Amino acid sequence: MGEHPATDTIASIPKVELHLHLETSLRLRRLSQRRGRDAGPIEDAHLVADPALFSGYDRLRRLRYAGRAGRIPDVLYTPANIATITAELVAEAAAQSSRHVEIRVGGRRGFDLLGVRGMLEAMTEGAGSVRHLGVGHGVIITVVRERGPEEAEHLVTEAVACRDCGVVGIDLAGDEENYPPGLFTRALAKARSEGLGITVHAGEFAGPAGVWTAIYQLGASRIGHGIRAADDAALLDLLRERRVTLELCPTSNVRLGLIPSIAQHPIHRLIDAGVAVTISSDDPVLLSTSLTRELTIVASAHRLARETLVDLQANAARAAFLPQESRENLERLVRSGAKTLGLIS
Numbered sequence: 001m002g003e004h005p006a007t008d009t010i011a012s013i014p015k016v017e018l019h020l021h022l023e024t025s026l027r028l029r030r031l032s033q034r035r036g037r038d039a040g041p042i043e044d045a046h047l048v049a050d051p052a053l054f055s056g057y058d059r060l061r062r063l064r065y066a067g068r069a070g071r072i073p074d075v076l077y078t079p080a081n082i083a084t085i086t087a088e089l090v091a092e093a094a095a096q097s098s099r100h101v102e103i104r105v106g107g108r109r110g111f112d113l114l115g116v117r118g119m120l121e122a123m124t125e126g127a128g129s130v131r132h133l134g135v136g137h138g139v140i141i142t143v144v145r146e147r148g149p150e151e152a153e154h155l156v157t158e159a160v161a162c163r164d165c166g167v168v169g170i171d172l173a174g175d176e177e178n179y180p181p182g183l184f185t186r187a188l189a190k191a192r193s194e195g196l197g198i199t200v201h202a203g204e205f206a207g208p209a210g211v212w213t214a215i216y217q218l219g220a221s222r223i224g225h226g227i228r229a230a231d232d233a234a235l236l237d238l239l240r241e242r243r244v245t246l247e248l249c250p251t252s253n254v255r256l257g258l259i260p261s262i263a264q265h266p267i268h269r270l271i272d273a274g275v276a277v278t279i280s281s282d283d284p285v286l287l288s289t290s291l292t293r294e295l296t297i298v299a300s301a302h303r304l305a306r307e308t309l310v311d312l313q314a315n316a317a318r319a320a321f322l323p324q325e326s327r328e329n330l331e332r333l334v335r336s337g338a339k340t341l342g343l344i345s
């Protein structure tokens, strides 16, 4: 075990982030506020219920609503604004030494107002405008469970048609408990057969069964969160044997009341079980966090060595939705960058 790394050391580690929601409405609100423009009526504070009064997925919904503080006017959904907020997200990633990010987008209003392709083209344009920062990117389309199987199939069809503007995968998110995976097998099988990567939010609000079905029924090669897998020894074996990668987002779990503290996050048990784990920030604007901050607090609470932190980035490189050769190049980039910095030998 190497010594416990300092924050500036952690900031300099070359990184790969796999679980990052664009959070379109929050970023649009922040953008319009910065420009001194009216972003629409702010909801009366007493009308917004305290998210802490709720738990699990319901708390996430309340947190999002409170964070939005009312509805963002449709006029803010312009291709130029979408390009700007995407460029900002990539620039934030670059400031943390990220070399590759996968950005998820699934907000219905953006897709409705601009069309799926219009939204994705604006994102591509935004990411392209900061290409000089050297951060690679891919786009994942989030399918929200409670919008049902038909919308899922529609979105997958659009995603397949938009591979030329950077779509690399499909994410299934939303209410794990009330919308079983069987509703989405057809949509995700189509995505898989078209060569898109599959990641599923599971083992977050519901138990390990959701992770089993995400792998067997939905063909997921990555699981969003999956923390409940730590309760199931046979599932840990499966994750390790199939090299299914977990996208852990520790602050998100604490803020949603799923675990009491970062110190009680099961990351250590998952690493010890040989599972490929990665760290991401999830919704950095909503949760006031960043990938560097996540790594710093986890390293501190779990006494992770700098070599382990580099391994987490290598795991993310290996699980990125990229062609195999690009994944290998990315992993080499992470390791050689860490070596140059003297973080690994």
Ligand SMILES: [Zn+2]
Residues within 6 Å of the ligand: 019, 021, 173, 201, 224, 282
């Ligand atoms: Zn997420």
